Amino acid sequence: MVDALKLRVLEVQFFQLPMAFKKPFRFGAYSLSECPQVFTRVVVQAGECVGEGFSAELAVPRWFDKRPHLSAERNVDDLFAALFAARNGYLTADGARTVFELHNIVNSTVLQDAPTLPALVRSFGQAQIEKALIDAVCRLASTSFAQATRANLWGIGFSEACAPDLLGVDASAVLQSLVPRDKMWLRHTVGFPVSRDGSAEPSALSELASAVRDQGLRFLKIKLSGSPDADARRVEEICAQFAPAELPFFSLDGNEQYAGVEGLHNLCAQLSRIPALKGERLGKKCLFLEQPLPREKALDATVRLGDLPMAVAIDESDDEDDAFVRARQRGYRGVSSKACKGVIRSLVNVVRCLHANRGDSLKCFVTPEDLCTQPGWALQQDLSLAALTGASHAEKNGHQYVASFAGLSDGITSKFMEAHADLYGMTDSSARLRVAEGRLSASSINRCAGFGTLVVPELDRMAEVHELEVR
Template sequence: MAMNGAGVNAEAVTVEAVELYEWPYRLRLPFRFGVITVTHGRQAVVRVRIRTADGRTADGMAAEALAAKWFDKNPELSDAQNLEQLRRALEIATGLYRSSRPRTPFRLFADHYPDQIAEGARSGLPPLVASYGPALLDRAIADALCRARGVGFYQAVRTNLLGIEAHPVAPDLAEFALAPFLRGLAPSDRIHVRHTVGLVDPIVAADQGPGTRVEDGLPETLEEVVATYGHRYYKLKVGGNVAADVDRLARIAGVLDLQGHDYAVSLDGNEQYADEDAVLELWRAMAAAPRLRRLVDSILYIEQPIKRQNALSAPVTRLAAARPVILDESDGDLEAFPTGRSLGYRGVSSKNCKGFYKSILNLARCRMWNQAEGDGTYFMSAEDLTTQAGLSVQQDLALVNLLGLVHVERNGHHFIDGFAGRPAGEAQTFLAAHPDLYHEQDGRVRMRITDGEAMIGSLACTGFATAAFPDVTAMEPMKKAEWGS
């Protein structure tokens, strides 16, 4: 395999230590998506220590929600079992990376990817679940190498310090010129925030029953969100019942249409439809509703409407003729996007919980396919998995910004109150390090959104988009997974 993407700066590292932590949090508002309503959760935090070729050591960190009923929606599994699956994925990746000979960060991912997926399968983990482990370790390793070399994430990718190259895990990219592609990535200092409207979110004040308001100074209804943040982009969840979905979308349109500016929408099915015909029934009902005329015209794409067990078994070309359809939950392994393309899917989501190398490779595929076809048919979207203030939201923002995406779904700042559950000193440390992204409001450090945008220039700091670390002494060491081991 030609080494057509490896940069002269690429450096082999050894993973000397991996520490796994977690901590609990509560949502300020319940969040309904797909088959679950979330009121609380846990976040995993990873700290690694690497040794470089010249003998110096450096630490790096990453964080991600341990999310139930997204990675694996099997109704026979409890939420607690879903979390155990993700802990097991972290354990598998830790074992593989700790026992590895020195490799570039990308090679740590790519060379061990088949073993991660295979060992995950032996432990009863679908590929999407198994990939959660390296997704966190890869970010922490990249963070550590950036710190060892005194560079930021953007520079590390564009100069290929991480060693991204042609590799058998993505054989379709063997002849694609990765090095100039990486050099051409151009991050910005700001990004539009696409606000998520969950299935139980109140649209107007009348939707909130007596005594249900949080009254913490943050917006609670969609009407308040619009007035507070000034978004231009929204993500609307639909639930699989056509009549109920059309009625709810019409109520949402009644708020969005009153804005004094244009808006754009993505429609998220969260696997709530059995097949293309069921989604087309919803689309036709929406198109026939006069109250939805402006909202329908504003829809950019439809995200993963079909259940994953069916999504990659039949074409979606009729639906795609109305609006582009993208993969999210069905993006389980590195071959999912090429398979989806053959069935009429035009895009795929970027989520750090699926792995940042996967996002970069999928963007390269979009560039390669668009060059071949001479148009912009294929694209990536930026989606959320409740990325929380601190490491999680910052590293995900940096990734999608580097990919050149101009808007990103963000829901963590709405459903979780800033650094709620974390030590006050930790919140102040992040505020001091990233004063463009955060601000202090009512005594709490929260994400700052102005005219629908987040300012992210400070993410170009040394390391993977963070000049601050969370306090691991205020966390619990992750216990051995009680799953498949």
């Protein structure tokens, strides 16, 4: 067994690129047309070796913090402030530490330094540096993320102070059992079509049917509005586009739009009356319902979801390392994996599910979801993580809303196209995510050294993010 690498974090820098969407991305009650993509660079020392690591992620307003009185600009400022609160924790950590030790240290220091920021906002700040550290470890060790995780180079382990629900579980043995998937089914996001000014447009059901046919899609993710009547009608309209034998599997995304559990029972009752979903077909075709309740209520002691006829997963409520433990007590069975919330958090949840599901039971699951990750570093790091979760399908939607490799030079685009020709292809003279028979290839990212890629971003072409104080 290879020892986990111990690091000293020497430098942390942040840069940004403005990203204009080619069409608005609607989640919940908000439509997003632009936001910055944040790039993180770290310099670390491991023994006598010094190396760099990189990460990228959209700083999406109105998702990490949906409080209506805050502007989108304030949301982005808070995400930037969270970056620097986390940076302080990493730079002041004593001695050489493993990635997992640093994760736990910074969890505490960020809470102390930024107590007014919502937990999910704090998670974003820490996650960007954590991803760059993981990339630095992979580059220093000349190994892939999958290989580094299976060797537990992160030093993940459990104690009374950290994941006490897993006390006695051998994290290294569980991680060593993970087998990365080289092919993952793409779960295609079916959003609410909106115009540039945010108003509703006519249904694009015919476009959806064409996409399913042309790309060989077998999995969908259907966005919901919070109205059982309207949502059931929408699902029925989508189902009507396909012959019964050709209906894709689908998940439902509540985006915190349902006020309470009663509405979920109403929704399930109406879905069960849809001709294409009657009888056992609802349970077979509908994979799970994602984050239907607002994060402020979702984990209340009064919430009981065990008697719903479909599995329910948390997403926005996964804002702390023990959130899934608390969610399972309320009847939730699933938890999303998003690198923007933290890689270590997702890996620990994978261990939780494998431990709970030993034998033939399927008590809980990790589901890879997407927050508009962009081709390049963000998408490939997130897909590298998704390939190790045990899931066979993953949502990916960034390619639907932003032009591929937007803001990056032709030289950088060419490097990605050459190094990851299995993942990208040319369509209409433009670089695009390659969807082949409904699947994405993770083969090259599972095997390359570095976290998803060895391509280095051109930071000198970007604006540096300067420190913002926590408000």
